[in-house]
Amino acid sequence: MNGILEKFLEMWQYQFMVKALVVGVVLAVTAGLIGVSLVLRRKAMIGDGLSHVGFGAFAIATVIGVMPLQFALPIVILAAILILQVNQKSKVDADALIAMLSAGALAVGTLVISVVKGVNTDINNYLFGSILALDDFDVVVGVIFSLVVILFFIVKYHEIFAMTFDENFAKSIGLKTERLNTIFAILCAVVVVLGMRLVGALLISSLIIFPTVTAMQIVKSFKAVVFSSVVVSVFCMVMGIIFSYFVATPTGATIVIFNVMAFLVAKVVEVF
Amino acid sequence: MEKQPIIAVKNLSVEYAKTPVFRKINFEILAGDFVCLVGCNGAGKTTLIKTILGLIEPSAGNVEFLGMSRKEIGYISQETVITANFPATVEEIVLSGLLNQKRGIFYTKSDKEKCEAALAKFGMKKLLKKHFAELSGGQRQKVWLARAVVATKKLLILDEPGNNLDSKSKKELYAELLKLNAQGITVVMITHDLDHQNLVGNKILALSDGMATMETTEAYVKRIHRHDHSEGAGK
Numbered sequence: 001m002n003g004i005l006e007k008f009l010e011m012w013q014y015q016f017m018v019k020a021l022v023v024g025v026v027l028a029v030t031a032g033l034i035g036v037s038l039v040l041r042r043k044a045m046i047g048d049g050l051s052h053v054g055f056g057a058f059a060i061a062t063v064i065g066v067m068p069l070q071f072a073l074p075i076v077i078l079a080a081i082l083i084l085q086v087n088q089k090s091k092v093d094a095d096a097l098i099a100m101l102s103a104g105a106l107a108v109g110t111l112v113i114s115v116v117k118g119v120n121t122d123i124n125n126y127l128f129g130s131i132l133a134l135d136d137f138d139v140v141v142g143v144i145f146s147l148v149v150i151l152f153f154i155v156k157y158h159e160i161f162a163m164t165f166d167e168n169f170a171k172s173i174g175l176k177t178e179r180l181n182t183i184f185a186i187l188c189a190v191v192v193v194l195g196m197r198l199v200g201a202l203l204i205s206s207l208i209i210f211p212t213v214t215a216m217q218i219v220k221s222f223k224a225v226v227f228s229s230v231v232v233s234v235f236c237m238v239m240g241i242i243f244s245y246f247v248a249t250p251t252g253a254t255i256v257i258f259n260v261m262a263f264l265v266a267k268v269v270e271v272f
Numbered sequence: 273m274e275k276q277p278i279i280a281v282k283n284l285s286v287e288y289a290k291t292p293v294f295r296k297i298n299f300e301i302l303a304g305d306f307v308c309l310v311g312c313n314g315a316g317k318t319t320l321i322k323t324i325l326g327l328i329e330p331s332a333g334n335v336e337f338l339g340m341s342r343k344e345i346g347y348i349s350q351e352t353v354i355t356a357n358f359p360a361t362v363e364e365i366v367l368s369g370l371l372n373q374k375r376g377i378f379y380t381k382s383d384k385e386k387c388e389a390a391l392a393k394f395g396m397k398k399l400l401k402k403h404f405a406e407l408s409g410g411q412r413q414k415v416w417l418a419r420a421v422v423a424t425k426k427l428l429i430l431d432e433p434g435n436n437l438d439s440k441s442k443k444e445l446y447a448e449l450l451k452l453n454a455q456g457i458t459v460v461m462i463t464h465d466l467d468h469q470n471l472v473g474n475k476i477l478a479l480s481d482g483m484a485t486m487e488t489t490e491a492y493v494k495r496i497h498r499h500d501h502s503e504g505a506g507k
Contacts, residue, residue, distance in 0.1 A: 162368040172325045173372040173423055174343025216359055220403040225359040
C-alpha cells in the first residue's frame with residue numbers, strides 16, 4: 001500500500017505527468033461537451049475523419065521540420081469546414097466523404113513518411129499517442145481552448161440544445177444553425193489536434209463518442225447527459241493516465257479501455 | 273374591420289434539380305385566417321411551407337412578412353427525425369420554442385410558466401418532467417404542438433399535425449387550433465382530412481400541377497358537393 005502511495009506522490013515530480021494530466025483534463029472536458037451534440041446528431045465520425053487528416057498534417061510537419069501543432073491546427077480546421085460545406089451543398093454523403101478524406105490523408109501521411117527515414121518514432125506517437133509528446137505550448141493552448149469551449153457552452157447552451165434536437169425547427173425560429181455548425185466543426189478539429197498527441201490519431205474519436213454514449217445509458221435529460229458526459233470523460237482520462245503510469249501501458253489505449261469499462265458498467269446499471 | 277395580409281407570396285417558384293415543383297404562384301394569407309393547405313402527395317405542400325419558413329431557397333419570387341418576422345412562426349414539421357432515445361425532457365423540448373423570445377442566457381420563471389400553460393392546452397402538463405423516449409407517438413405530436421404554440425403569438429404553420437393521433441385526439445387538436453385561431457393566431461395547416469366532418473378553417477389553399485388556388489372553405493364545400501352530385505347523376 002505504501003508503495004502505491006509513494007509512486008503516486010512521485011508521479012507529481014515528473015513534469016511530463018503534470019502536463020499530461022492538465023492537458024488530459026481540459027481535453028476531456030471539451031471532448032465530453034462537444035461530443036454530446038455530435039453524437040446525438042449522428043456526426044460523431046467527423047472526429048475520426050479529422051484525426052486522419054491530423055495524422056497526415058503531423059507527418060508532413062515532422063518531415064519538413066516545422067512545429068506540428070501550429071502546422072496541423074489550421075489544416076484540420078480547414079478540413080472540418082470543408083466536410084461541413086461539402087456535406088451541406090453536395091450530393092456526397094457525409095460518411096462517404098469522411099471515409100474518402102480519412103483514407104486520402106492517411107495515404108498522404110504514409111507516403112511522406114516513406115520517402116524520409118528516421119521519423120518513425122514520431123509517427124508512432126501520432127498514431128497511438130505518447131505521454132511524453134506534450135510541451136508547454138500544448139498546455140497553454142489546451143487550457144485557453146477549454147475555457148473558451150466552457151464559456152461557449154454556457155452562453156449558447158439552449159441554442160445548442162435546440163439545434164441538436166431539431167435543426168429545422170431551430171432554423172425556422174431564426175437560429176443561425178450554419179454558424180453554430182461551423183463553430184462545432186472548428187471545436188472538433190481543435191480537440192482532435194490537441195488530443196492526437198496524448199491519445200493518438202487512431203483512438204482520439206473515442207474521447208468524443210464514449211462519454212456521451214455512456215452518459216445516455218444512465219441519465220435521460222439533455223442537461224444531465226451534458227454534465228455526466230463531462231464527468232465520465234474526465235474520470236476515464238485521469239484514471240487512464242495514472243493507470244498507464246503505474247503499470248507502464250500505452251496512455252491512449254489505457255484511457256480508451258477505461259472508457260470501454262465505464263460504458264459496460266453504465267450498460268449493466270441501465271439493465272438492472 | 274378588413275383583415276390585413278400577414279404573408280404575401282409573390283411569383284414564387286421552387287425547383288428540385290431543375291424540375292419545377294411550382295411556378296410563379298401568388299397568394300396572400302390574411303391575419304386571423306385558418307388556411308388548410310391541400311393537394312395530392314408530391315404536389316409541393318411541404319416544399320411550399322419550407323420555402324415560407326426560409327428552409328428552402330426559392331428559384332424565383334419571394335415571401336413577404338407583414339407586421340411580423342419570419343422567426344415569429346410556430347412550426348411543426350412532418351418529418352421530425354430524432355433519435356428515439358434522445359435524452360430530453362418534455363420541458364426542455366417545449367422551452368426550446370421560446371428561443372426566439374429569450375432575452376438573457378437562461379430561461380426565466382415566466383418562460384417556464386408559458387411552457388406549462390402550452391402543455392396544459394393539450395392535457396400534457398403532468399408530463400412536464402417526462403423523458404422524450406418514454407412518450408407515445410401521440411404524446412410526442414402534442415409536445416411538438418406545445419413547442420410551436422409557445423414560439424408564436426401570430427402564426428402557426430403545421431405540416432400534418434394530425435399524424436399519429438387517433439380520431440378523438442385529432443378532434444381535440446382541431447378544437448384547440450380553432451380556439452387559438454379565435455384568439456387571433458393565424459393558422460396554416462397541411463391536411464388530408466377533407467371530409468366534411470373534419471374540415472376546419474375558413475380557407476382552402478389547393479396545390480395542383482404547380483399552381484396554387486385559394487378559396488373559402490364554404491366555396492370549396494359547395495364546389496365539391498356539386499361535383500359529387502354531378503358524378504352521381506352521371507352514373
